[in-house]
Amino acid sequence: MAVLLTAAFAEPASARESLPDLAAYVKARAADADGAVDAAVRGYDEALAAKPDSILVAIRAYREALSAGRYDLARRALSTLEAAGVAPNDGAVLRLADAVRERNYAAAEQAIGRIAQGPLEFIVPSLRAWIAFDRGERHPESALERSDQNALGARYAEEQRALLTIARGDGGRGVKMLQPLLAADSSNLDLRLTASAMLAEDGKEDAARTLLPGDGTVMRRLRERLPEKQPGASIAIAGILNELAARLDSDRLLPLNITLARAALLLDPESDRTRLVLADALSRSDASEIAQQMLGEVDADSAFAPAASQARVAVLQRAGKDARALEVAAELARSDGADLGTVRHYADLLMSAEHYTQAAEAYDRAIALAGDGASWALYLQKGGALEQAGRWDAALPLLRKAAAMAPDEPIVLNYLGYAQVERGENLAAAVDMLERASDLRPDDPSITDSLGWAYYQRGETRKALPLLQRAAEASPADATINEHLGDTLWRSGRHYEARYAWQAARVFADGADAERLAEKLALGLKRERN
Numbered sequence: 001m002a003v004l005l006t007a008a009f010a011e012p013a014s015a016r017e018s019l020p021d022l023a024a025y026v027k028a029r030a031a032d033a034d035g036a037v038d039a040a041v042r043g044y045d046e047a048l049a050a051k052p053d054s055i056l057v058a059i060r061a062y063r064e065a066l067s068a069g070r071y072d073l074a075r076r077a078l079s080t081l082e083a084a085g086v087a088p089n090d091g092a093v094l095r096l097a098d099a100v101r102e103r104n105y106a107a108a109e110q111a112i113g114r115i116a117q118g119p120l121e122f123i124v125p126s127l128r129a130w131i132a133f134d135r136g137e138r139h140p141e142s143a144l145e146r147s148d149q150n151a152l153g154a155r156y157a158e159e160q161r162a163l164l165t166i167a168r169g170d171g172g173r174g175v176k177m178l179q180p181l182l183a184a185d186s187s188n189l190d191l192r193l194t195a196s197a198m199l200a201e202d203g204k205e206d207a208a209r210t211l212l213p214g215d216g217t218v219m220r221r222l223r224e225r226l227p228e229k230q231p232g233a234s235i236a237i238a239g240i241l242n243e244l245a246a247r248l249d250s251d252r253l254l255p256l257n258i259t260l261a262r263a264a265l266l267l268d269p270e271s272d273r274t275r276l277v278l279a280d281a282l283s284r285s286d287a288s289e290i291a292q293q294m295l296g297e298v299d300a301d302s303a304f305a306p307a308a309s310q311a312r313v314a315v316l317q318r319a320g321k322d323a324r325a326l327e328v329a330a331e332l333a334r335s336d337g338a339d340l341g342t343v344r345h346y347a348d349l350l351m352s353a354e355h356y357t358q359a360a361e362a363y364d365r366a367i368a369l370a371g372d373g374a375s376w377a378l379y380l381q382k383g384g385a386l387e388q389a390g391r392w393d394a395a396l397p398l399l400r401k402a403a404a405m406a407p408d409e410p411i412v413l414n415y416l417g418y419a420q421v422e423r424g425e426n427l428a429a430a431v432d433m434l435e436r437a438s439d440l441r442p443d444d445p446s447i448t449d450s451l452g453w454a455y456y457q458r459g460e461t462r463k464a465l466p467l468l469q470r471a472a473e474a475s476p477a478d479a480t481i482n483e484h485l486g487d488t489l490w491r492s493g494r495h496y497e498a499r500y501a502w503q504a505a506r507v508f509a510d511g512a513d514a515e516r517l518a519e520k521l522a523l524g525l526k527r528e529r530n
Helices: 002-008 021-034 037-050 055-068 071-083 091-102 105-115 121-134 139-142 151-167 170-183 191-199 207-209 217-222 231-245 252-265 272-284 288-294 305-318 321-336 339-351 356-373 378-386 391-406 410-423 427-440 444-458 461-474 479-491 495-505 511-523
Strands: none
Touching: 002 055, 002 217, 021 037, 021 231, 037 139, 055 071, 055 139, 055 391, 071 091, 071 170, 071 252, 071 410, 091 105, 091 231, 091 252, 105 121, 121 139, 121 151, 121 231, 139 151, 139 288, 151 170, 151 191, 151 231, 170 191, 170 207, 191 207, 191 231, 191 272, 217 305, 231 252, 231 272, 252 272, 252 339, 288 305, 305 339, 305 495, 321 339, 339 378, 356 378, 410 427, 410 444, 427 444, 444 479, 461 479, 461 495, 479 495, 479 511, 495 511
16 A cells, blocks of 8 residues: 555645745745755745745645644645645645544535545544534445455454444444454554544443553553544544545655644544654654654653653654663663553663663563563563673573473573673573574574574584575674574685675674774684684
8 A cells, every 4th residue: 555655645746846036935944954844844935925826835835734733834835735736736625634623524425535545545434424424314334335455454344333433322232333444453542542432422331441452551551441432534534544644654644644634633632642643753754842742742741651651762762862762761661550561661762872781670570560460571571681691690590480481482482592602601491492493493583593503503604604694695784684594604614705794784884893803804713813
């Protein structure tokens, strides 16, 4: 879907007119380039007021206004583009949201007609069904019955058929219709939220809670305080648009993501789920300040508050503010009531920053929070942090515990086996672990490398070499794999090829690793010369 949508939502070719001689426009472009969305919007607003028929100003004003949530400017700019016949396809989504809010069904049908001409055509039957519902038609689901629908359109139609059943008061039947759809796509949070909110509004709280399973913070909070929303086009279409915005993951489609999420928020202003989706799209489009503002609108008692807090950290990281991101993550992890996910996320950031001792302490707190439910992954992560911190004696029992909890988990077997091979400890058992990991995941280059290196350490270069060659082919930019391959080639007497592998490793290495590789390139393996 991403490939088809990319071209459809590109800037109109006719928008490439000559640069308007406007100081405000020049300032706006400079602010735009710097990611200063608010300043850019002010400039485009002024420039469009000075030259309201400028397509070039209008297209940039439209995009920046949507990023900033300046709907008034977005509508003005869109009118200019529509008058010139060069409006982007997603402009119809904004027009649809306005029409649904105003219950202007003629305008809604006109917007849907435009959507039908673009790559979002597959949601048109669903949109028409909800407009029919709002208009009070007896059989709104008849709009869903199209023989020419593709698999994606048919899936949306089935989802909306179930929601329409709930909206018309038959919650029990609607939930039964949803169950196989949610089983096939358990990650569809927007569908769950829409259905549960409709059920709660109708007084069917128990049925609503069945659609919000799991022990995560969001689901638990949602079950405790069920959102109630009036069934109708506004909430249903908002859910459709937000689901689309959440699923589109191509950076080239960020303008569309933003339009979809902004339109969803117009239709359902209380949706913190939409705020998270919109903040992510804004952050990925370098509008980090607006993204932070959006996350700041999520109330502390919202079910999505913990997720919004973690999203703040992600926005800072994306903006290159790693130190500040770590500070915020630390504040969240140390706050009263910090949950497992928040503490674990902080520990992960500490690992990325190579603060291994602190990371081990954070993982230890995560294990305490998890209690009897602590997973093998937490023990692996704490053991890995201690191992990286140089505390092998403390790390080994934790790694063994993780392996005992997950004896068939390739990641655990690989980590524990490789760590022992590197230290020349317990080689026979370590090789057994790595062979099991390789059997379980034969196409994983890191595991293939570990097993090859284990054979090398035991002097079995003939067994090691084909494995390391296969790992290097699968992961050519991995410095460790290429270095291992170089060492094995050298030991096999293939010195020219060994230096080629070491050179490949050196391209991606730094610090002490780069120095070691430079010495190998110059002198070969010291053990061969002694």
